[in-house]
């Protein structure tokens with residue numbers, strides 16, 4: 902009944918042709934993870950520690966903050 906750890910993978914990982922083609926959909930443009938990244942993050946439960954993912958989450962946060970600042974400027978002049 903237990904699901905095996907081997908089944909865990911990053912939800913951003915896209916696979917075609919039975920792992921022949923691998924791509925990451927995180928970020929603004931398609932990214933092909935390196936073999937090291939695949940082994941260390943993409944194909945196991947450490948995917949939430951992936952540097953590529955963290956980089957884009959940070960960028961997103963900065964974008965959101967900029968948007969909030971723009972809105973404040975628009976409201977308060």
Ligand code: SF4
Nearest residue numbers: 911914925943951954
């Ligand atoms: S672990 Fe990182 S590089 Fe791999 S698919 Fe997920 S976000 Fe992309």
